[in-house]
Amino acid sequence: MMSKQKLTLMIVAGAVIAAVAVKVFLSLSVQSLDPSLMRVKGDLAAKVHIVEFIDFQCPACADGAFKIKKIYTLHPKDIRIEMKYFPLVTVHRHTMTASTYAECAARQGKFWPMHDLLVERQAQWSPLISAEGMFTQFAREAGVEEVTLRRCLASPDVEQTVMQDRDLGRSLGVQSTPTYFINNKMVVGSKSLMDELNQYFPQSP
Amino acid sequence: MIFPLLRIVVGSILLASGFSKVIHPYQNFLYVVQAYQLLPGWAETLAAIVMPWVELMIGLFLVLGLWTIQVLRWALMLFAVFIVVVAQALMRVLPLDHCGCFGSWIQATPRQIIVFDSFCFLVLMVLLRHWTKTRRFSLDERFTR
Numbered sequence: 001m002m003s004k005q006k007l008t009l010m011i012v013a014g015a016v017i018a019a020v021a022v023k024v025f026l027s028l029s030v031q032s033l034d035p036s037l038m039r040v041k042g043d044l045a046a047k048v049h050i051v052e053f054i055d056f057q058c059p060a061c062a063d064g065a066f067k068i069k070k071i072y073t074l075h076p077k078d079i080r081i082e083m084k085y086f087p088l089v090t091v092h093r094h095t096m097t098a099s100t101y102a103e104c105a106a107r108q109g110k111f112w113p114m115h116d117l118l119v120e121r122q123a124q125w126s127p128l129i130s131a132e133g134m135f136t137q138f139a140r141e142a143g144v145e146e147v148t149l150r151r152c153l154a155s156p157d158v159e160q161t162v163m164q165d166r167d168l169g170r171s172l173g174v175q176s177t178p179t180y181f182i183n184n185k186m187v188v189g190s191k192s193l194m195d196e197l198n199q200y201f202p203q204s205p
Numbered sequence: 206m207i208f209p210l211l212r213i214v215v216g217s218i219l220l221a222s223g224f225s226k227v228i229h230p231y232q233n234f235l236y237v238v239q240a241y242q243l244l245p246g247w248a249e250t251l252a253a254i255v256m257p258w259v260e261l262m263i264g265l266f267l268v269l270g271l272w273t274i275q276v277l278r279w280a281l282m283l284f285a286v287f288i289v290v291v292a293q294a295l296m297r298v299l300p301l302d303h304c305g306c307f308g309s310w311i312q313a314t315p316r317q318i319i320v321f322d323s324f325c326f327l328v329l330m331v332l333l334r335h336w337t338k339t340r341r342f343s344l345d346e347r348f349t350r
Contacts, residue, residue, distance in 0.1 A: 004348050008271060015265055019227045026228060059300075091302065091312075173230040188236035195246065 029171050038106040042072070042080030048183060048200050051082045053169045055177040056099060056118045057092035057126055064178040064190040065119040075201055083115065085165040086177050094131040099162045101135040104152035105144045113142035208338040209270070211328055212277075216267025218325070219280065222307050223261030231257075237305030241294050259283065270343020277333045284326040291319045 050068065054061050072079050085103070087095040098118055105114035117138040118125075125131040139149055152158060169179065172186070179188045180196075187196050226234045235253035238244065244252060263283060266276040287306070294301055295315050304318040313321065332339040340346060 004271070007344065011265065011269065011271065012262065015261060019224065019261065022224075022228045173233065175229060175233045176236055179232075186230050186232045188232045189239055191239050192232065192235065 026173070038109070039083040039111050040080065041112055043077055044080060046080040047078050048075075048197070049080045049082070049181075051084060051181040053084045053086035053165070053174050053177055053179045055086055055088045055092060055095050056102065057095040057122065058088065058177045059122065060190055061178040062119040062122045064180075064193055065115070067190055067194060069116070071197060071201060078201070083111070084169060085162040086169045086174055086179070087162060087166060088177060092126075094125065094128070096159070096162065097132060098125075098135060100153060100158045101139060101149075103158050103161055104149050105139060105142055107152055108144050108148060110139075110142045110144045114138060114144065117142060206341075208332060208335055209340075209342040212270065212273070212332055212339050212343075213268050215280065215325055215328055215332075216264045216269075218264070219260045219283070220264030220268060223257045223259070223264055225307060226257035227261055234305070240299065240301055240305065241290055242297075242299060243290060243293065270340060270345050273340050273343055273345050274333070274336050277329055277336065277339070281326065281329045281333065284322050284329060287322045288319060288326060291315050291322065295319065 052064070052068070054065075068079075068081065072081065085099045087099050089096050102111060102114050102118060105111050118135075121134075121138070125134045128134065136146070136149075140146065172181070176188060178190065178193070179186065180193050181187075182193075182196050185196065187193055231250075231253050234257060235250060238249045238253050238256075260283070263276055263280050266272055267280060291304060301315050303312040304315050306313065306318055340349075
Protein backbone atom coordinates (compact mmCIF):
# COMPACT_ATOMS: atom_id res chain seq x y z
CA MET A 1 0.00 0.00 0.00
CA MET A 2 1.15 3.54 -0.76
CA SER A 3 2.62 5.38 2.24
CA LYS A 4 0.79 8.38 3.71
CA GLN A 5 3.70 10.69 2.93
CA LYS A 6 3.79 9.59 -0.70
CA LEU A 7 0.03 10.10 -1.05
CA THR A 8 0.37 13.57 0.52
CA LEU A 9 3.04 14.55 -2.00
CA MET A 10 0.92 13.25 -4.88
CA ILE A 11 -2.12 15.24 -3.71
CA VAL A 12 -0.09 18.45 -3.31
CA ALA A 13 1.50 17.99 -6.75
CA GLY A 14 -1.89 17.16 -8.30
CA ALA A 15 -3.49 20.28 -6.80
CA VAL A 16 -0.65 22.52 -8.02
CA ILE A 17 -0.80 21.02 -11.52
CA ALA A 18 -4.61 21.38 -11.66
CA ALA A 19 -4.50 25.03 -10.52
CA VAL A 20 -1.70 25.90 -12.95
CA ALA A 21 -3.55 24.13 -15.78
CA VAL A 22 -6.70 26.21 -15.11
CA LYS A 23 -4.56 29.36 -14.95
CA VAL A 24 -2.94 28.51 -18.30
CA PHE A 25 -6.35 27.69 -19.81
CA LEU A 26 -7.71 31.07 -18.69
CA SER A 27 -4.65 32.86 -20.09
CA LEU A 28 -5.33 31.32 -23.53
CA SER A 29 -8.44 33.50 -23.85
CA VAL A 30 -6.53 36.72 -23.12
CA GLN A 31 -7.22 39.38 -25.72
CA SER A 32 -4.72 42.03 -26.72
CA LEU A 33 -4.82 45.56 -25.35
CA ASP A 34 -5.58 47.27 -28.66
CA PRO A 35 -5.69 51.00 -28.13
CA SER A 36 -8.93 52.92 -28.58
CA LEU A 37 -7.50 56.17 -29.90
CA MET A 38 -10.46 58.19 -28.64
CA ARG A 39 -9.50 57.48 -25.04
CA VAL A 40 -5.73 57.91 -25.23
CA LYS A 41 -3.55 60.81 -24.29
CA GLY A 42 0.21 61.17 -24.40
CA ASP A 43 3.01 60.45 -26.79
CA LEU A 44 3.24 57.04 -28.45
CA ALA A 45 7.00 57.12 -27.77
CA ALA A 46 6.49 57.75 -24.03
CA LYS A 47 8.52 55.45 -21.79
CA VAL A 48 5.55 54.60 -19.57
CA HIS A 49 2.31 53.28 -21.09
CA ILE A 50 -0.59 53.05 -18.66
CA VAL A 51 -3.81 51.26 -19.54
CA GLU A 52 -6.42 51.80 -16.87
CA PHE A 53 -9.63 49.84 -16.32
CA ILE A 54 -11.94 52.33 -14.63
CA ASP A 55 -15.28 52.30 -12.87
CA PHE A 56 -16.34 55.95 -12.75
CA GLN A 57 -18.23 55.47 -9.48
CA CYS A 58 -15.41 53.80 -7.54
CA PRO A 59 -13.76 56.17 -5.01
CA ALA A 60 -10.36 54.46 -5.41
CA CYS A 61 -10.54 55.19 -9.17
CA ALA A 62 -11.11 58.87 -8.44
CA ASP A 63 -8.11 58.83 -6.10
CA GLY A 64 -5.98 57.04 -8.74
CA ALA A 65 -7.11 59.47 -11.46
CA PHE A 66 -6.06 62.40 -9.28
CA LYS A 67 -2.60 60.88 -8.75
CA ILE A 68 -2.14 60.02 -12.43
CA LYS A 69 -3.20 63.51 -13.48
CA LYS A 70 -0.65 65.01 -11.10
CA ILE A 71 2.20 62.85 -12.35
CA TYR A 72 1.13 63.35 -15.98
CA THR A 73 1.29 67.12 -15.47
CA LEU A 74 4.87 66.73 -14.20
CA HIS A 75 5.98 64.32 -16.97
CA PRO A 76 3.71 64.88 -19.98
CA LYS A 77 6.22 63.55 -22.50
CA ASP A 78 6.99 60.39 -20.55
CA ILE A 79 3.49 59.02 -20.01
CA ARG A 80 0.82 57.70 -22.35
CA ILE A 81 -2.53 56.86 -20.77
CA GLU A 82 -5.35 54.83 -22.19
CA MET A 83 -8.68 54.34 -20.54
CA LYS A 84 -10.85 51.21 -20.66
CA TYR A 85 -14.26 50.85 -19.06
CA PHE A 86 -14.81 48.33 -16.31
CA PRO A 87 -18.19 49.18 -14.78
CA LEU A 88 -18.96 47.18 -11.63
CA VAL A 89 -22.69 47.26 -12.25
CA THR A 90 -23.62 45.09 -9.28
CA VAL A 91 -21.95 47.48 -6.85
CA HIS A 92 -22.41 50.93 -8.41
CA ARG A 93 -25.78 51.96 -9.83
CA HIS A 94 -24.62 54.94 -11.93
CA THR A 95 -21.41 53.45 -13.29
CA MET A 96 -22.91 52.17 -16.55
CA THR A 97 -24.61 55.49 -17.29
CA ALA A 98 -21.38 57.37 -16.46
CA SER A 99 -19.47 55.09 -18.84
CA THR A 100 -21.94 55.63 -21.69
CA TYR A 101 -21.75 59.41 -21.23
CA ALA A 102 -17.94 59.19 -21.25
CA GLU A 103 -18.02 57.04 -24.39
CA CYS A 104 -20.36 59.47 -26.17
CA ALA A 105 -18.06 62.33 -25.15
CA ALA A 106 -15.13 60.30 -26.50
CA ARG A 107 -16.87 59.99 -29.86
CA GLN A 108 -16.86 63.77 -30.03
CA GLY A 109 -13.21 63.95 -28.99
CA LYS A 110 -14.10 65.14 -25.48
CA PHE A 111 -13.31 62.06 -23.43
CA TRP A 112 -10.68 63.56 -21.16
CA PRO A 113 -12.58 66.69 -20.05
CA MET A 114 -15.62 64.45 -19.39
CA HIS A 115 -13.46 61.92 -17.54
CA ASP A 116 -11.98 64.65 -15.36
CA LEU A 117 -15.41 66.06 -14.46
CA LEU A 118 -16.79 62.61 -13.66
CA VAL A 119 -13.97 61.68 -11.30
CA GLU A 120 -13.44 65.10 -9.74
CA ARG A 121 -17.13 65.50 -8.87
CA GLN A 122 -17.82 61.84 -8.13
CA ALA A 123 -18.81 62.62 -4.53
CA GLN A 124 -21.58 64.94 -5.83
CA TRP A 125 -23.28 62.55 -8.24
CA SER A 126 -22.56 59.20 -6.61
CA PRO A 127 -25.25 59.43 -3.87
CA LEU A 128 -27.96 60.74 -6.24
CA ILE A 129 -30.96 58.59 -7.16
CA SER A 130 -30.68 59.74 -10.78
CA ALA A 131 -27.40 61.23 -11.98
CA GLU A 132 -28.25 61.79 -15.66
CA GLY A 133 -29.05 65.48 -15.18
CA MET A 134 -25.63 66.05 -13.67
CA PHE A 135 -23.90 64.01 -16.40
CA THR A 136 -25.63 66.16 -19.05
CA GLN A 137 -24.38 69.24 -17.23
CA PHE A 138 -20.83 67.79 -17.22
CA ALA A 139 -21.12 67.06 -20.94
CA ARG A 140 -22.06 70.69 -21.59
CA GLU A 141 -19.10 71.87 -19.53
CA ALA A 142 -16.83 69.47 -21.42
CA GLY A 143 -17.96 71.00 -24.72
CA VAL A 144 -19.99 68.01 -25.93
CA GLU A 145 -22.62 68.87 -28.53
CA GLU A 146 -25.99 67.97 -26.97
CA VAL A 147 -28.08 66.76 -29.93
CA THR A 148 -25.31 64.41 -31.02
CA LEU A 149 -24.92 63.30 -27.40
CA ARG A 150 -28.63 62.38 -27.14
CA ARG A 151 -28.44 60.41 -30.38
CA CYS A 152 -25.31 58.66 -29.19
CA LEU A 153 -26.80 57.75 -25.80
CA ALA A 154 -29.76 56.11 -27.55
CA SER A 155 -27.49 54.02 -29.73
CA PRO A 156 -27.06 50.40 -28.54
CA ASP A 157 -23.46 50.14 -29.71
CA VAL A 158 -22.29 52.56 -26.99
CA GLU A 159 -23.16 50.10 -24.24
CA GLN A 160 -21.67 47.36 -26.40
CA THR A 161 -18.35 49.24 -26.53
CA VAL A 162 -18.36 49.54 -22.74
CA MET A 163 -19.11 45.85 -22.33
CA GLN A 164 -16.38 44.91 -24.81
CA ASP A 165 -13.88 46.74 -22.61
CA ARG A 166 -15.22 44.97 -19.53
CA ASP A 167 -14.94 41.58 -21.27
CA LEU A 168 -11.39 42.42 -22.33
CA GLY A 169 -10.57 43.28 -18.72
CA ARG A 170 -12.04 40.02 -17.47
CA SER A 171 -10.00 38.07 -20.01
CA LEU A 172 -6.90 39.78 -18.61
CA GLY A 173 -7.82 38.81 -15.04
CA VAL A 174 -9.25 42.17 -13.94
CA GLN A 175 -11.62 41.73 -11.01
CA SER A 176 -11.71 45.10 -9.30
CA THR A 177 -11.02 48.73 -10.03
CA PRO A 178 -8.83 50.61 -10.55
CA THR A 179 -6.64 48.07 -12.35
CA TYR A 180 -3.70 49.36 -14.36
CA PHE A 181 -1.35 47.79 -16.85
CA ILE A 182 1.88 49.75 -16.65
CA ASN A 183 4.08 48.72 -19.56
CA ASN A 184 1.96 45.53 -19.57
CA LYS A 185 2.55 44.80 -15.87
CA MET A 186 -0.70 44.47 -13.94
CA VAL A 187 -1.16 46.49 -10.75
CA VAL A 188 -4.36 46.94 -8.77
CA GLY A 189 -5.22 49.95 -6.62
CA SER A 190 -3.59 53.34 -6.22
CA LYS A 191 -1.02 52.15 -3.64
CA SER A 192 0.46 49.61 -6.08
CA LEU A 193 0.12 52.19 -8.86
CA MET A 194 2.31 54.65 -6.99
CA ASP A 195 4.80 51.92 -5.98
CA GLU A 196 5.17 51.03 -9.65
CA LEU A 197 5.32 54.60 -10.95
CA ASN A 198 7.92 55.49 -8.31
CA GLN A 199 10.27 53.13 -10.12
CA TYR A 200 10.01 55.26 -13.26
CA PHE A 201 9.60 58.65 -11.61
CA PRO A 202 11.23 58.73 -8.17
CA GLN A 203 9.51 61.09 -5.70
CA SER A 204 6.17 60.86 -7.47
CA PRO A 205 3.33 62.58 -5.54
CA MET B 206 -22.43 11.44 9.80
CA ILE B 207 -22.69 15.14 10.66
CA PHE B 208 -19.02 15.46 11.67
CA PRO B 209 -17.45 14.28 8.40
CA LEU B 210 -20.06 16.30 6.52
CA LEU B 211 -19.13 19.48 8.40
CA ARG B 212 -15.45 18.71 7.78
CA ILE B 213 -16.11 18.44 4.04
CA VAL B 214 -18.26 21.60 3.97
CA VAL B 215 -15.66 23.76 5.78
CA GLY B 216 -12.92 22.21 3.63
CA SER B 217 -14.87 22.97 0.46
CA ILE B 218 -15.30 26.60 1.50
CA LEU B 219 -11.54 26.99 1.98
CA LEU B 220 -10.82 25.05 -1.20
CA ALA B 221 -13.15 27.20 -3.31
CA SER B 222 -11.89 30.40 -1.71
CA GLY B 223 -8.23 29.51 -2.31
CA PHE B 224 -8.85 28.21 -5.82
CA SER B 225 -10.72 31.35 -6.92
CA LYS B 226 -7.71 33.44 -5.90
CA VAL B 227 -4.98 31.13 -7.17
CA ILE B 228 -6.30 31.00 -10.74
CA HIS B 229 -6.39 34.79 -11.08
CA PRO B 230 -3.46 37.25 -11.02
CA TYR B 231 -2.21 37.68 -7.44
CA GLN B 232 -2.46 41.46 -7.81
CA ASN B 233 -6.22 41.21 -7.27
CA PHE B 234 -5.77 39.67 -3.84
CA LEU B 235 -2.88 42.03 -3.08
CA TYR B 236 -5.35 44.90 -3.48
CA VAL B 237 -7.59 43.21 -0.89
CA VAL B 238 -4.68 42.66 1.53
CA GLN B 239 -3.59 46.30 1.16
CA ALA B 240 -7.09 47.47 2.09
CA TYR B 241 -6.66 45.97 5.60
CA GLN B 242 -3.60 48.24 6.20
CA LEU B 243 -1.98 45.74 8.54
CA LEU B 244 1.31 44.66 6.97
CA PRO B 245 4.40 46.30 5.47
CA GLY B 246 4.58 46.34 1.65
CA TRP B 247 6.78 43.25 1.21
CA ALA B 248 4.64 41.21 3.62
CA GLU B 249 1.47 42.25 1.78
CA THR B 250 2.88 40.86 -1.47
CA LEU B 251 4.05 37.68 0.27
CA ALA B 252 0.64 37.18 1.91
CA ALA B 253 -1.14 37.79 -1.41
CA ILE B 254 0.89 35.06 -3.08
CA VAL B 255 1.07 32.49 -0.25
CA MET B 256 -2.32 32.74 1.52
CA PRO B 257 -4.47 31.48 -1.38
CA TRP B 258 -2.29 28.36 -1.69
CA VAL B 259 -2.49 27.78 2.08
CA GLU B 260 -6.30 28.03 1.92
CA LEU B 261 -6.43 25.72 -1.07
CA MET B 262 -4.23 23.05 0.51
CA ILE B 263 -5.91 23.12 3.92
CA GLY B 264 -9.30 22.94 2.21
CA LEU B 265 -8.25 20.05 0.00
CA PHE B 266 -6.80 18.04 2.88
CA LEU B 267 -9.91 18.66 4.99
CA VAL B 268 -12.16 17.45 2.20
CA LEU B 269 -10.05 14.34 1.62
CA GLY B 270 -9.49 13.78 5.33
CA LEU B 271 -5.76 13.33 5.18
CA TRP B 272 -3.75 14.38 8.26
CA THR B 273 -7.16 15.39 9.59
CA ILE B 274 -6.18 16.40 13.14
CA GLN B 275 -3.15 18.43 12.04
CA VAL B 276 -5.11 20.11 9.25
CA LEU B 277 -8.00 20.91 11.60
CA ARG B 278 -5.50 22.74 13.84
CA TRP B 279 -4.11 24.65 10.85
CA ALA B 280 -7.62 25.56 9.74
CA LEU B 281 -8.44 26.79 13.24
CA MET B 282 -5.36 29.02 13.15
CA LEU B 283 -6.31 30.28 9.70
CA PHE B 284 -9.82 31.25 10.78
CA ALA B 285 -8.40 32.86 13.94
CA VAL B 286 -6.18 35.00 11.70
CA PHE B 287 -9.16 35.91 9.48
CA ILE B 288 -11.19 36.93 12.53
CA VAL B 289 -8.40 39.10 13.95
CA VAL B 290 -7.73 40.77 10.58
CA VAL B 291 -11.38 41.58 9.92
CA ALA B 292 -12.00 42.63 13.55
CA GLN B 293 -9.14 45.14 13.50
CA ALA B 294 -10.48 46.55 10.22
CA LEU B 295 -13.93 46.97 11.78
CA MET B 296 -12.48 48.56 14.91
CA ARG B 297 -10.43 51.01 12.84
CA VAL B 298 -13.49 51.69 10.64
CA LEU B 299 -11.49 51.04 7.47
CA PRO B 300 -13.43 51.83 4.30
CA LEU B 301 -14.02 48.25 3.11
CA ASP B 302 -17.03 47.66 0.86
CA HIS B 303 -16.54 43.92 0.94
CA CYS B 304 -14.09 41.58 2.63
CA GLY B 305 -12.47 40.23 -0.55
CA CYS B 306 -12.32 36.77 1.01
CA PHE B 307 -13.72 34.81 -1.92
CA GLY B 308 -12.16 36.60 -4.88
CA SER B 309 -14.91 37.87 -7.17
CA TRP B 310 -17.23 34.89 -6.59
CA ILE B 311 -19.02 36.00 -3.44
CA GLN B 312 -19.04 39.52 -2.01
CA ALA B 313 -19.67 39.79 1.72
CA THR B 314 -19.29 42.78 4.00
CA PRO B 315 -16.72 42.61 6.82
CA ARG B 316 -19.56 42.37 9.37
CA GLN B 317 -21.11 39.42 7.56
CA ILE B 318 -17.80 37.66 7.14
CA ILE B 319 -16.71 38.00 10.78
CA VAL B 320 -19.92 36.23 11.84
CA PHE B 321 -19.32 33.55 9.21
CA ASP B 322 -15.65 33.09 10.17
CA SER B 323 -16.53 32.87 13.86
CA PHE B 324 -19.12 30.21 13.06
CA CYS B 325 -16.54 28.23 11.04
CA PHE B 326 -14.07 28.61 13.92
CA LEU B 327 -16.59 27.14 16.36
CA VAL B 328 -17.42 24.30 13.97
CA LEU B 329 -13.72 23.47 13.66
CA MET B 330 -13.34 23.45 17.45
CA VAL B 331 -16.20 20.98 17.72
CA LEU B 332 -14.72 18.83 14.92
CA LEU B 333 -11.34 18.80 16.66
CA ARG B 334 -12.93 17.84 19.97
CA HIS B 335 -14.73 14.92 18.27
CA TRP B 336 -11.84 14.04 15.98
CA THR B 337 -12.55 10.28 15.99
CA LYS B 338 -16.00 10.91 14.48
CA THR B 339 -14.64 13.66 12.21
CA ARG B 340 -12.15 11.20 10.73
CA ARG B 341 -14.90 8.95 9.38
CA PHE B 342 -15.10 8.76 5.57
CA SER B 343 -11.55 10.05 5.31
CA LEU B 344 -8.30 8.89 3.70
CA ASP B 345 -6.86 8.74 7.22
CA GLU B 346 -9.08 5.73 7.89
CA ARG B 347 -7.18 3.78 5.24
CA PHE B 348 -3.96 4.22 7.18
CA THR B 349 -5.35 3.38 10.63
CA ARG B 350 -6.97 0.05 9.79
